[in-house]
Each structure stands twice: as C-alpha cells, then as structure tokens.
Amino acid sequence: MQLITGSRSTTDTPVLPQPAKFRRRRTKYISTIVLFLLPCAVLYSIIVLFPIVQAAYYSLWSWSGLGPLTNFVGLRNFVTALKSATFLLALEHNLIILVLSLALQLPLSLVLALIIGKTLPGRTVFRMIFFMPYILSDVVAGVIWLFIYQPNGLLTVVWQHLFPGSQSPLWIADTHVVLYAIFMTMTWKYLGLSLVLYAAAIQNIPDELVEAARIDGATMLQTVRHITIPLLGSTIRLTILLSALGSLQYFDLIWIMTNGGPVHATETMATYLMKSGFESFAMGYGSAVGVLMFMICLVFALTYQRFVMSKDLAGSVTGPTA
Template identity: 45%
Template sequence: MFTDAVVNNLTIVVLSVLIQLPLGLGIALLLNRQMWGQSLLRVIIFIPYVLAEVVAGVVWFLLLQPRGMVNDLLETVGLGEWTQLWLADTEIALWTVMGVLTWKYLGLAVILMLAGLQGVPPELYEAAQIDGASWWKVQFKITIPLLGPTIRTWAFLSMIGSLQLFDMVWILTGGGPANATVTMAVYLIDQGTNRSLYGYASAVAVLLFAISLTLAALYQVFVLRRDTTDAPKPRRKKR
C-alpha cells in the first residue's frame, strides 16, 4: 500500500504539471487581452481555489455518485453510455480525482501567470509585430521565456502541494477503490488514526518528509537555481 501511495503521489505531481501548466498559461493569455467581462471571468476561475477543500470535496462527492448530477446530466443529453462509477472504478478513479484537483487549483496557476504577464514589456510585442512575427512565435520566443521564473515557481508549489495531498482524496475516495487513489498522507492518517499504529505512521511521516525534502532540494539545484544565477549581480561601489 505504501508503494502504491508513493506511485500515486508521483503520478499526481507529473499530471498536475502536464495538465495545469498548458491550461493555466492558455487561460492567462486569453484573460490578459482586453475583452468584455474580463474581471468577472478572472473571479470565476479563481473562486474554486479559495473554496475550502472540505466544501469542494463534499460537493464533488455528491455530484459524482452513481445517481449524481454528472451521470444524470450525461443521460439527459443523450450520452448515457459515458456514465461511469467515477469514484468506484479502479481504472478511472485516479483520473477523476485529477479532474477535481485541476478544477480546484487551476485558478492559482492562472493568477500567477497573469501576474507574470503584467511584467512583460509591451514594447517587445510591438517590436515583434513590426518584424512580422506570428502570434505563436511571439508566445514561444517572448512570453514563455519571460514567464520562466513564474512557471518554475508555480511548478514547485504544485509539486509540494501534490506530495502533501490529503483532504480532497480523503473525502472523495478515502484512498480507494483498492488503493487506486491512496496517497502518502492518506496512508499515514489511515495507519495512525484508524489502525492505531502510531509508530508505523510516524515512520511513514518521516519518509514523506524525506521524499519531499529530496525532491525540493533537487528542484532547487537543477531548476530554481537558474533564477538566481542568471540575475544581474549588484555593482560594488568604489571607495
């Protein structure tokens, strides 16, 4: 079970970056343009992030029941063959949890990307347009490189949050079915609280800390360090 928990945590870490990064960046680029209802759209996207995990988890737990609103809606629009046991099928339970996590935490990625876009000088876009650069080329050559520090910081926060994931999984599935969605934090709580194996749970907590510290240190050395080494060093005043 502990091995499954570690694998699930690492899977969530990877999927969170692969799914939320392009979605967050794309939505941020869309909302960064002048459009009607821009402020309202930003609020709507950020609302799930500020909701308490318990509230969001309970709402989605009810929606994803076999006779919940999601399956009823699919049947209503003629997609009854798409109805699933979203939280009880070992094949799709983890993907269902990932969908809820993406809905919950995508707002943070969007807000951080929007903040980073505010720091991109508009003169660069104007110069690129004069040179005849396409929209896609402008994004890949100007926007994304300048958003590098923001993207790397968000990825670090997403990684740490994925390793500590507990509330949403505990409410939605409790780690089931058949350990398909169990995480290290869920496994820790189950062993310590439900089974009263406090020593074993403490050992799991130490391993969780060691894994988190190792990944954070490696990320700092190989990814985040470039944001400090590439920064211009202050000049020393001559006496």
C-alpha cells in the same frame, strides 16, 4: 616643456569612516536584523522544526501513541514501509497525480492566462471566476463534487446526453476511474491559483516588446513562443515546484471524498500515514511514513532548486549587484 594642468583637489579623496564608528553601525545593523528575525525563528522552530525532529525520533520506536516509549526498533519501521505494497502503491498514486498536474493542469492554466491576457474584455471577471474554487475550503469542494459524481449527479446526466444508450462510469466507485475523477476535482480546485500567477506575470511584460515583435512581422504564436513564454520562465518554474510538492503530499480532497478507497485505489502517502498512525494506533510506524514523505519532498525540492531554479534564487541569496 612641462604643461601645468592644475592642482588636484583634495576633496576627491574618499573619506573612510572611523573603524570604531563603523563597527558600532555594523553591530547596530546586525542587532536590528536579529531582533526582527528572532520571533519568526522561534515560531518556525516550534511549529516546523520541532515536530520534524520529534517525528524522526518517534519513527525509531514501536509505539501506539499511548504511554511511554519502551520498544526501540531502530530503522525497522522504515524497512517495513519500503517493503509495504500499500505504501508503494500510495507513492505510485502520488507520482501519477504529479505527472498529470505537470502535463495537464499547469499547461491548461497557462493557456487560459494567455487567452485572458491584457486586453480581453472582462478579464478581471474571468480571473475571479477561475480563482473562486481555490478560496473554497476543501471540505466544501469535496462535498460539492461528491454530489456531482453521484449515479444521478450532474456528470452522469451530462454523460447520458453526450452518449445516449451507454452507461456512465461509476466515478468514485470504479477503481480504474476514481483516481482520475479525483484529479479532475483537484484541477477544478487549484487551476485558478496558477492561472492568477501566470496572469500577473503576463501583466508585467512590457508592451513595447510585444509591439516591436508585431512591427517586425511576428505572428501571435511567434510572439508567445519567443517573448511571452521566456519572460514567464521564472513563474513557470515556481508553479512547477509548488504543483509537484503539493502532488507528493496531497491529502484533503482524497480523504474527504474517498478516504483512500475503494480498495486503496486513491491511497496516497498522506492518507496511508493517517490510517497507519491514527486509525491503527501505530504512531511509530506512521511517523516513519511521514519522515519518508518529508525526505522525498525535501530531496525533490533541493534538487529542483539546485538544477532548475538556481538562476531564479541567485538574486535572493547574493543580493542585487551594483
């Protein structure tokens, strides 16, 4: 016996667009994307790509920056830089700043963001206070801290009250102290940026997750460890990348406050580049130093994105899945 279940509706069959019409829509879509991206691509090429290629070309010459290029030296500038004790010392200082930033600056900003949280009264005011140094220009910040580090400055007065009878360090004159004094200024200047990023990420954590954890008997530390920190993972990884790249190419405050001194105690790759290229009129050698600094930052960024941020970048590369 055969059961009749009814005829199948022809409307269930999807109607595919005609090939010609589909191609026209696709061409129009791609043309719109190109139209919007082309001005940005041109500006990016002029401002970023062309100077990089130009610096790489200049690095192959012994050139003072004046007159035509006449003395081709190949990779000699790179070999000289890699053998230079000053350049290697500058690279070491960049790495010290990087380690201090990752070990002290970012954890401190994360702790402050967790303290401010969602419920602290006046949390908006606290965020504004911590963020204010970041919006100051580096020149203003450097001049302010130069006054603080003076022998009769604020920090020396505080030291004498805390440790009466002892002599305070020469904050920007002692070669063993000055780099850490500069780092303290950098922390004051840039702490607010990472704090605001962490605070914004904390605001996006659903309250239901935290409430469910508390109902289950989780303590505040357990909630932070097992809920808050994992959900802040992408933001933490981003701030690590930004902090590391900033540490490897930092220039402003150091140049304003110490000019890389005393006795190269705060020399970084960027200040060494500035002195080599513009003060010593060795533009070819300075370009080689700049290319080396660029390659170090590029290798770090690509490696970090490949092995640490691959999941964070997957959505931006492949797009949302259905």
